[in-house]
Amino acid sequence: MLLIHCPYCEEERAELEFRHAGEAHVARPAEISAESDEAFEGYFFIRTNPRGIAYERWRHIHGCGRFFNAVRDTVSDRFFTTYKAGGKKPDAAKFAGAATDGKDKG
């Protein structure tokens, strides 16, 4: 069970309190009815599903109820950071070298 830092509750809580909510930073077009078929396909159906650093949404559904964003390594399951909805997308380069690979982290 993962431990997830809720940026609103300002502490880590058990995964049981959360629900995954898909990829982050996929904004609904302001003029959605004017979107082309291709653009709508890209918005609604296409997801990056990366191996490694992923931007995703979570909801602290059994906590404060807020949706927020997270950067997580899909290989190690490690969360690099979580931030409030609407927050700026952190640069992936910040986390590229951050995988835990040292000896005892004691």
Added chain:
Amino acid sequence: MADAASKEPAVRRERLAGLSTTREHVSVTPGPPAARLALRAGEDALNSVSRALGVSVPRKPKTSARAKSGGRVALWLGPDEWLVIDDDGADLPAAAGRAKALHSAVDVSHRNVAILVAGEGAEACLAAGCPQDLSLAAFPVGACSRTVLGKVEIVLWRTGEQTFHVEVWRSFAEYAYAFLAEAARDV
């Protein structure tokens, strides 16, 4: 319609009426009926709403605030969400309505049921199904949080070192009560 007033008003039947569990180190009992308000408001409305309700709604996560007098408390549930409980059954929507600032006040008095867990084993009893760290350091007196208990959602509020107040939706109350009563056998 004419004879409506002549009839007896409907009687209130509490969800967990008559239930009670007492073990050596912990007791699990239904709380009395209370008035409850789901309060939603933005940061800018908090002073106004606090004045109207007579309780300073807390801004810090996992904290609660009691009114200076009377049995009224505001529990922080989210950055714009509080559960206000009044033991005396006051008309909370009317009180909140006196606030001029923008907010949402919804009566949820009957939506929730309270279960009180008390005794030196209270923490362990809840830890049977609540994944949060309930030690006094991590969850001090006055702390509150929406969380889970077994397979249901609850609001947990620590009212004393050895007393907790659990709020649960009424149709989950029997489950929550039975869960805690079972857990009480193991503390």
Added chain:
Amino acid sequence: MVGANRIAGSGRLSAAGRLAFSFDGRPYQGLEGDTLASALLANDVHLVGRSFKYHRPRGILSAGAEEPNALVGVHRDAARRTPNVRATVQEVYDGLAAVSQNRWPSLAFDVGAVNDLFSPFFSAGFYYKTFMWPKAAWAALYEPGIRAAAGLGVAPDQPDPDRYAARYAHCEVLVVGGGAAGLAAALAAAETGVRVILCDEQAASGGAMRFESGARIDGEEGWNWAQKAAARLAGMDNVRVLTRTTAFGYYAQNFVALAERVSDHLADPADRPRERLWQVRAKRVVLATGAIERHMVFADNDRPGIMLASAARTYLNHYGVCVGRNVGVYAGNDSAYAAAIDLKRAGVAIAAIVDLREKPKGALYEEARGLGIDVLPGRAVTGVGGRTRVSSMTVAPRTGGPSRRIAIDALLTSSGWTPSVHLYSQSRGKVAFDPASQRFLPDTYPQHCVSVGACNGTDDLAAALKEAAAAGERVGRAVGAKGKTAKAPAVETSEGWAGGMPGAAPGAGAEAAVKAFVDFQNDVTAKDIRQAVREGMRSIEHVKRFTTNGMATDQGKTSNLHGLAIAAEALGKEMPEVGLTTFRPPYTPVTFGAIVNQARGALFDPTRKTAMHRWHEKQRAVFEDVGQWKRPWYYPRPGEDMHEAVNRECATVRRTAGLFDASTLGKIEVVGPDAAAFMELLYTNPWQKLEPGRCRYGVMLREDGFVYDDGVVGRLAPDRFHVTTTTGGAARVLNHMEDYLQTEFPQLKVWLTSVSEQWAVIAVQGPRSRDIIAPFVEGVDLDAAAMPHMSVREGRVCGVPARLFRMSFSGERGFEVNVPADYGEAVWEALWAEAEKHGACAYGTETMHVLRAEKGFIIVGQDTDGTVTPDDAGLAWAIGKKKTDFVGIRGLKRPDLMAAGRKQLVGLRTRDPNIVLEEGAQIVADPNQTVPMTMIGHVTSSYWSQNCGRSIALALIAGGRERIGETVYVPMPDGAIEAEIGSTVFFDEQGERVHG
């Protein structure tokens, strides 16, 4: 003494604590503190089981959790029959009854043992190759036969009467393993002041101090030091010491699962749970899991009486039991010498120490020689005599040559120690091979974890305690502790565990056709592993699956390294090139009871009941499960079946009226100045102009344009809507709304509150509905002109605050009375008393479904399936044509959603009005076409309609509305059923009955 093999003056058990137990019905005596294994050995019982595949007689290999052979059933009573209990773990209690497994008719004479003679047919991978033909025989013949012949214990056939507890726990430092290193680490961490949990799988802390006779720590004998250390820890407020507790799973972010055996060792568990599951979240984990001794791989090394050297020492030094009177020792390292020395000093004859090494040396060697023990260096044991108990060993030079037989009654073997890296590996740590010591050790830690002592390859006790104490202090400080720690315990004497060899011993090499067991529990021999390589397995993962080496419940604790070494040799590669298989949870078998713990019976899943549930029960309602809700399905009167009850209810509602419990519908209060704007975005309908006091049927879409939910929405005030959702959709619809509100439309000043459970809802439907509620209503003008269909009022009903909706899901004049839930039952009773005067009935979900189908009202999730648009469902009218945005507006314009020929909801009338179609049945245009037929749609709802005097059905049919009047067919096993496509409305087509 209790048992012939107890040695006076040896061991730590008190002779006073006598216990009676039985094995296969024979009574024995044991001592308090005994395991079943030690008690059986004390009584000279070595034969305790039959092996999985070959039914070979098996004894006790070990003295711990790694035991692959001594698996027994423990029977407390008719319901409490636990199979596959390790006799080396189960503690004896007074009255314990154990039975052997996998033998018939008896343990000593087992018919299944013919498998051993036929073993050439049961070699590795046999089941992949044999029994392939004829195919039908697999299920009928081969599988039942194999299952009967090969197997372990028998599962109990009654519900488990025990209870199981669970606890979440949080600590700064979790120490796994209460041996000397674990204790030292826990003490150091605890002294810094942080919360520490120490768990150990045995009945008491102490680990290897159980058998290490020479160790002295802080001036005390090792075992005594360990007991004092454990007691000191137990006395500290910040420490929890859990014995009989196995850390079986190490998951992400230092989430470790522990299974505590609370009462399996007690004669009378009383009210205690049987087991307790601990789900521990630790900031730091210290692994002090020790090492496991490996056996020697040689011919017939599985005979009862052949066991690990450390096990024999444990039985002697801890339990006071000698495992034989004339014991042979087969060593690949020093630690077997220590066993020989301890036994010799206790008065047991040592027939010889056979040492594979050409020139053994060192203190232990000298000591053994000094005690007059015959040491045979450079020799191997190439075979043994005896079948149900070892009787001799055949000794030959390791390089070949003349052999000789030496009589023995027990044989102790050791080929070295394997560090227990299981939990480290589960934490996703990758092990690294240490060529010097020929073993795998922890390398880089992916989590906040550290290994100390033998599991880290630190063999020397002094070094291990120093390492452990330093780690304990370091992790305590790493999580912010400031307290001081004492210095590491001082070790005066100890033994080393270095040396040894993995793989097959001489005589069990590639040339030999002998059964030299690698994995006892799965009956895998060295030959099987070589065969796997010969047949093309290259990866150790394939070798493992082909041979099943290491795949038994013991998880290969004694066998993995041997298997790898033999495979590597056969492949001509180095061990690290072949690689180690991954260790996965659980470390040892975990009961379903522990995993399920409290979630049984009523606590398996919440059962949600409405405020009126007791009334429904009293009326003998039959209930239907709708999600977690119990809803009255129908209310049969005496003598009525379901069909009759539903027909009566349906007719009664349309003739007079009926009461229906609609409390389970989801209800969401949408409040704020932008409430209408928000509703415009979330529903297809227009809302801005809906007057307060009026209602509207709303349709909610997903962004892809498909129907997601529906419900009646009442506007209570300009800034307040009372939204209803489907029962099943309540939670997800609120989540969907919150998602859009929080992340796409955060500028809107509106808040959402679930009030599903605030209100009990009583639907009163039928021509007499107004008459029934009128006597109880205050403050609302119920006159048709004042309160027309689709309106909402706030007032009082039965003297309590109420929200009164005039709406209808039946097509009749109808009201829905919402009252605060605690009043629901009393208000229902009052309305019911009035309803009875009018000849009305209570009706359940089945009647509700029939009535709405008669009117062509859809049920989302039944008549829609996530691929249905509003137009498909005949709801195009619910889309605000002038709206420029709502969730789903763009999805609806997708080419596929606008294409001709989409499936549309239509009514179906069977040619024979008495035939009720099956829901889900497929529909074809031509019943005589060849199979597979072209299906043009399916039946979504189908009922007998008492009010129409015929069957009715709704169906999704391609281009359905254009086919109205056409005949279609529903192919069924008995032939195709003819039906005509028509309107979805079967009753009161003009819809006049809701008014007035």
